[in-house]
Amino acid sequence: MANSKPNIILINCDDLGYGDIACYGSKVNLTPYIDQLAAEGLKLTDFYMASPVCSPSRAAMLTGSYPQRVGIPNVLRPVSEIGLNPKEETISSMLKKDGYRTKLIGKWHLGDQQEFLPSKHGFDEYFGIPYSNDMGKMIPNPNSDPQRKNFPPLPLMRDNDVIQEQPAQEGITERYTEDAVKFLRENQNNSFFLYFAHMHVHRPILVSRRFTKTAKNGRYGAAVEAIDWSVGVILHELRNLGIDQNTIVIFTSDNGSNANLGGSNDPLRGTKGTTWEGGMRLPLIIRWPEKIKPATISNAVATSMDLLPTLASITENSLQENNIIDGENIESILFQPENDFHHKPFFYYLQNTLCAVRSEQWKLHVVRSERTKNRTGGTGGFGTRAVLKSKKVLELYDLSKDPHEDHNVASENPEIVKELSSYLENCRKELGDEAKQVQGSKRRSPGKVENPVPLTTFDPNTPVMWAEYDIDEYG
Numbered sequence: 001m002a003n004s005k006p007n008i009i010l011i012n013c014d015d016l017g018y019g020d021i022a023c024y025g026s027k028v029n030l031t032p033y034i035d036q037l038a039a040e041g042l043k044l045t046d047f048y049m050a051s052p053v054c055s056p057s058r059a060a061m062l063t064g065s066y067p068q069r070v071g072i073p074n075v076l077r078p079v080s081e082i083g084l085n086p087k088e089e090t091i092s093s094m095l096k097k098d099g100y101r102t103k104l105i106g107k108w109h110l111g112d113q114q115e116f117l118p119s120k121h122g123f124d125e126y127f128g129i130p131y132s133n134d135m136g137k138m139i140p141n142p143n144s145d146p147q148r149k150n151f152p153p154l155p156l157m158r159d160n161d162v163i164q165e166q167p168a169q170e171g172i173t174e175r176y177t178e179d180a181v182k183f184l185r186e187n188q189n190n191s192f193f194l195y196f197a198h199m200h201v202h203r204p205i206l207v208s209r210r211f212t213k214t215a216k217n218g219r220y221g222a223a224v225e226a227i228d229w230s231v232g233v234i235l236h237e238l239r240n241l242g243i244d245q246n247t248i249v250i251f252t253s254d255n256g257s258n259a260n261l262g263g264s265n266d267p268l269r270g271t272k273g274t275t276w277e278g279g280m281r282l283p284l285i286i287r288w289p290e291k292i293k294p295a296t297i298s299n300a301v302a303t304s305m306d307l308l309p310t311l312a313s314i315t316e317n318s319l320q321e322n323n324i325i326d327g328e329n330i331e332s333i334l335f336q337p338e339n340d341f342h343h344k345p346f347f348y349y350l351q352n353t354l355c356a357v358r359s360e361q362w363k364l365h366v367v368r369s370e371r372t373k374n375r376t377g378g379t380g381g382f383g384t385r386a387v388l389k390s391k392k393v394l395e396l397y398d399l400s401k402d403p404h405e406d407h408n409v410a411s412e413n414p415e416i417v418k419e420l421s422s423y424l425e426n427c428r429k430e431l432g433d434e435a436k437q438v439q440g441s442k443r444r445s446p447g448k449v450e451n452p453v454p455l456t457t458f459d460p461n462t463p464v465m466w467a468e469y470d471i472d473e474y475g
Contacts, residue, residue, distance in 0.1 A: 005191045005315055007247040014202040017257025019264035024283050028217040029224040033232030041287030042296045048303045049255055052279030055109045057254040062090040064308030064327035068431040071446030073352045078135050078151055079454045083111015085447040086120040089320045091308050093122030095193045098317050103183050105176050106197035113449050126159050127179045133199050152454040165456050169206035172199050177230040181237050188241045200227050220262025251285040269404045275348040275355040298333050301343040306330045345423040352434040357423050361400035364420040367435050368393050
């Protein structure tokens with residue numbers, strides 16, 4: 001007999017923008033199964049990730065804490081000497097202790113050393129690529145980032161072992177989905193947590209012909225439709241197994257779209273890598289037929305960091321004592337969306353620079369930071385970090401009327417500017433701010449190893465040219 005506690009499936013896309021799916025406004029990407037998910041559940045309009053780039057976003061979602069608090073403010077590269085500290089409590093480690101079967105399929109991106117792999121963070125099983133799909137062996141190209149030319153071959157892993165180097169990426173979504181179905185069937189009588197972290201739509205966008213031949217929006221649209229197909233397979237399997245009523249399905253994305261590849265963050269301003277709304281406000285859909293009313297829309301502010309405390313409450317788990325987290329329990333949004341929910345202020349960081357804050361409908365920008373093409377020494381091995389170009393600003397936007405952040409109303413609202421500035425100052429003291437040269441007093445250390453080693457090694461005597469790719473060609 002199935003466990004009474006709900007199963008949980010967390011589907012996290014890569015670089016999927018706010019306007020990339022039909023139920024959030026896309027006119028070019030066909031997403032019937034994701035739309036069905038929204039029609040049968042709850043759609044949030046003002047949901048945020050805690051970073052506009054990959055690793056920090058994922059660290060925050062799993063730990064319930066700002067990435068600056070857990071020591072992962074930057075994107076991790078292959079052979080990085082740091083990773084998410086195994087002492088951090090995550091959604092997976094919490095649920096594993098409660099008897100859940102736990103699996104991660106897809107992108108990890110929180111450390112590729114053995115000390116930091118998913119098995120050290122509460123996952124019983126892992127199948128996927130441990131970092132971004134562009135961090136593999138590149139065909140030489142004079143226009144490519146020199147760092148990327150030296151990456152080791154891209155590893156596909158099963159648990160702690162590499163099972164394939166430079167896998168053909170066109171069929172990865174199908175392989176991931178097949179593995180997800182197998183996990184669901186094996187655990188239909190257990191409580192389970194499946195974290196499905198898609199490769200799409202991160203570049204290079206490589207997708208099978210079954211999707212490219214019908215998509216209206218080129219390779220990008222084909223990748224979005226591949227995600228949608230995968231969601232449909234999972235929903236169909238849950239129904240076939242008779243477990244869909246007590247399974248929570250959560251759908252979101254790690255950060256905004258690059259947009260120039262065919263993606264859309266409309267009606268928001270900005271892209272991945274920025275602290276405009278388009279970089280950090282993302283789709284969030286939650287379906288749980290036993291508890292959540294269908295076709296519900298909430299305009300309440302919520303964040304990815306809220307998932308840990310909310311799932312802890314739903315599954316009747318207690319979180320680690322003496323461990324500060326930044327998320328809130330948002331069960332009231334899920335179960336009484338008609339009631340007002342007032343989220344505490346949300347802070348927009350890019351790397352270690354504190355750029356903006358939102359409270360209620362108001363957003364105050366104090367620093368405009370953008371990543372440049374220049375790079376500086378990073379976190380060991382092949383790690384580098386983008387250099388930030390920053391300038392001071394004072395811009396206040398009423399997001400309820402101006403989601404595109406076009407009309408600065410700071411001069412008309414000095415008291416609101418003062419209030420939001422005080423929130424920024426308090427945050428700065430805790431989490432730091434590189435622009436102000438403040439370290440922050442309540443930050444925790446990431447995990448660290450002395451001598452990181454690559455998961456794979458390129459052997460020129462047995463080249464893997466059949467699976468290499470050119471990042472500039474594939475965009």
